[in-house]
Amino acid sequence: MNSGDVTRQGIRGERPPRQALVGQGLDGARPDGRSADGRAGGRRRRRGRKGEQLMVPEAEFSSYYGRPVIKAPAWSARDIAGYFFLGGLAGAGSVLAAGAALTGRPRMARAMKISSLAAVSGSTGLLIHDLGRPGRFANMLRVVKPTSPMSVGSWLLAAYGPAAGAAAVLDVWGRLPRLERTATGAAALLGPAVAAYTAVLAADTAVPGWHDGYRQMPFVFTGSAAVAASGMALAAAPVRENGPARGAAVFGAAVEVAATQTMERRMGLAAETYRTGTGGRYLRAATALSVAGAAGAALLGHRSRTAAAVSGAALLAASACTRLGVFHAGIASAEDPRYTVVPQRERLERRRAREREQADGAPGQEDTGS
Amino acid sequence: MTDTSPAPGSLVGRNLLAGVEPDPAGDAGHADAPQRMGFFTDTSVCIGCKACEVACKEWNAIPEDGLELTGMSYDNSQGLGASTWRHVAFIEQNKPLGHAQTAVDHSDVDVFALAAQGSGTPPAEAAITPTTPAPEGAPSPDGRTELRWLMSSDVCKHCTHAACLDVCPTGSLFRTEFGTVVVQEDICNGCGYCVPACPYGVIEQRPGDGRAWKCTLCYDRLGAGQEPACAKACPTDSIQFGPLEELRERAAGRVAQLHAAGVTDARLYGEDPQDGVGGDGAFFLLLDEPEVYGLPPDPVVTTRDLPSMWRHAGAAAATLLGGLAAVFAASGRLPGRRR
Numbered sequence: 001m002n003s004g005d006v007t008r009q010g011i012r013g014e015r016p017p018r019q020a021l022v023g024q025g026l027d028g029a030r031p032d033g034r035s036a037d038g039r040a041g042g043r044r045r046r047r048g049r050k051g052e053q054l055m056v057p058e059a060e061f062s063s064y065y066g067r068p069v070i071k072a073p074a075w076s077a078r079d080i081a082g083y084f085f086l087g088g089l090a091g092a093g094s095v096l097a098a099g100a101a102l103t104g105r106p107r108m109a110r111a112m113k114i115s116s117l118a119a120v121s122g123s124t125g126l127l128i129h130d131l132g133r134p135g136r137f138a139n140m141l142r143v144v145k146p147t148s149p150m151s152v153g154s155w156l157l158a159a160y161g162p163a164a165g166a167a168a169v170l171d172v173w174g175r176l177p178r179l180e181r182t183a184t185g186a187a188a189l190l191g192p193a194v195a196a197y198t199a200v201l202a203a204d205t206a207v208p209g210w211h212d213g214y215r216q217m218p219f220v221f222t223g224s225a226a227v228a229a230s231g232m233a234l235a236a237a238p239v240r241e242n243g244p245a246r247g248a249a250v251f252g253a254a255v256e257v258a259a260t261q262t263m264e265r266r267m268g269l270a271a272e273t274y275r276t277g278t279g280g281r282y283l284r285a286a287t288a289l290s291v292a293g294a295a296g297a298a299l300l301g302h303r304s305r306t307a308a309a310v311s312g313a314a315l316l317a318a319s320a321c322t323r324l325g326v327f328h329a330g331i332a333s334a335e336d337p338r339y340t341v342v343p344q345r346e347r348l349e350r351r352r353a354r355e356r357e358q359a360d361g362a363p364g365q366e367d368t369g370s
Numbered sequence: 371m372t373d374t375s376p377a378p379g380s381l382v383g384r385n386l387l388a389g390v391e392p393d394p395a396g397d398a399g400h401a402d403a404p405q406r407m408g409f410f411t412d413t414s415v416c417i418g419c420k421a422c423e424v425a426c427k428e429w430n431a432i433p434e435d436g437l438e439l440t441g442m443s444y445d446n447s448q449g450l451g452a453s454t455w456r457h458v459a460f461i462e463q464n465k466p467l468g469h470a471q472t473a474v475d476h477s478d479v480d481v482f483a484l485a486a487q488g489s490g491t492p493p494a495e496a497a498i499t500p501t502t503p504a505p506e507g508a509p510s511p512d513g514r515t516e517l518r519w520l521m522s523s524d525v526c527k528h529c530t531h532a533a534c535l536d537v538c539p540t541g542s543l544f545r546t547e548f549g550t551v552v553v554q555e556d557i558c559n560g561c562g563y564c565v566p567a568c569p570y571g572v573i574e575q576r577p578g579d580g581r582a583w584k585c586t587l588c589y590d591r592l593g594a595g596q597e598p599a600c601a602k603a604c605p606t607d608s609i610q611f612g613p614l615e616e617l618r619e620r621a622a623g624r625v626a627q628l629h630a631a632g633v634t635d636a637r638l639y640g641e642d643p644q645d646g647v648g649g650d651g652a653f654f655l656l657l658d659e660p661e662v663y664g665l666p667p668d669p670v671v672t673t674r675d676l677p678s679m680w681r682h683a684g685a686a687a688a689t690l691l692g693g694l695a696a697v698f699a700a701s702g703r704l705p706g707r708r709r
Contacts, residue, residue: 071574072565096694140540150561151540189691205563252693345659
């Protein structure tokens, strides 16, 4: 496994991960012309084919043999991105269901209630499947903890799930109309929270690609939720009733695309992971599908059932791609130490420069901190 | 962060998500908590023997997690993880360590006399330390005199504001009376949220087991009045265990001593209660920038921003609800067929 040799001329046959890295006080360049930031993540991690030259940051960068500083979550993309997608579909779907019921669109209402029940069941199932100890899923409800988005989310699902379930079951059964309306209303009020909290779940981590976008991520996720739910409504409801679904598709796509662009612009270095690699591919597909789906829905959705269904499918796929894109971008930003080290190093240097300035400019004046 | 400093013990009006917090154990509900305990790892005297790694594995009965030759100097355990709670980093640099020279002739040193002094020789009494000045005109083969080999035993930082603890949805992670952070393995359901939350990449889910594991600062030994296994096993007292206050004082003295000896690179890492995690319960004396050792240069507990995250999520949820309501209002009611 170890193919390197130490000779009098230096190290020969050395593999890139084997570089002992140098720190401040030395120039970053090694005698052999390689840059000091060794590319390495170990053999166990697959890395995207990122252009090394593109990644050279302004701040001096060093790492420990190129190994990641933080640990990427062991979550599976299917389970957790799927959980985000289905949670959004269910949550925004419940709002569409309530709106449809209130405005005389019973077939759309029923379709969305059933879709929300199926989606929230699937979402919970994926969440439990991803646990290291699925048998202990009930421990999620052991405490109530506002500092843990996953605890908040578990309680939200515990309240929303039964409401969405009652709304769907009672609608199909046709009994207890008052309870059915209450459940529909409760699901519609809790739905947006179910759709939005997953953004906090991702952002409340040390993963640069998630945390650094915490201001815009909730809007990306709720926009994407509206895209998914409107897609389902277009696919499942008759043309006569799909007016609001077409409007919701345009609204959702607009929010999602605008929020994603803003997030990428303001995120800093980790935004690279939203443009390159797996994350970038999914997000480009998501934008294209959202725009195409929303345009198809708006222009053709009221004319033909087929056009509505095709647009709906595109919108559903768009939302899934958004979630997968955000998931993979975050993983990529966790696996490359550059995204952790460089912004922190820059922040530290800025703070030190400020402190030096204050010390020089106002001697005797003590900075009491902010 | 506004520090309104209310009555001690009261949590009202205090933001416990970030900033200075003098008594995390008390704030966690431990009445009459003992002093906060921690580690001071002085990497300037680490010799890379890995006794800490072995002692930790043995005492805590941590399973084997792969035997691999990495070529990363002498580091084959690679990093902290579910089954590596102490990890010794090795960094080879072309740089002198203080006044140290690589080619100093030590043939006149009586190693048996030194050994007779026993282990844990205080640096002041040691015959040779990394900072011992070399004699003038020491030999230098090939003219190369500059080399230093940094070694550092890394461990869970037991943060004042521990993101892993904050985000744990089951309450499996908790703050002990010693101010340390420990996982209760009978509660953990392996959700894995603590793993990406940790700004240091310490805690991890163990493959095959599913649950999250990390250093407990030997909670079992502390309860019995014993020091943690790694500190006990450290032959050079690179790993020092004790009340955090005392360790911080000792560390400040050690940095001053090293600076006076010409090791201007010496700096403390994680000792400042004003830093992004409110100070570490396990802090370090490093001889280079933290990232060289694989440590984040300016870690911030992610939950510092959680109130803002919830506000943004609330706004996004309201936007969704309001936007869809507006869409329905614009689409209007369909005539007939009301149930």
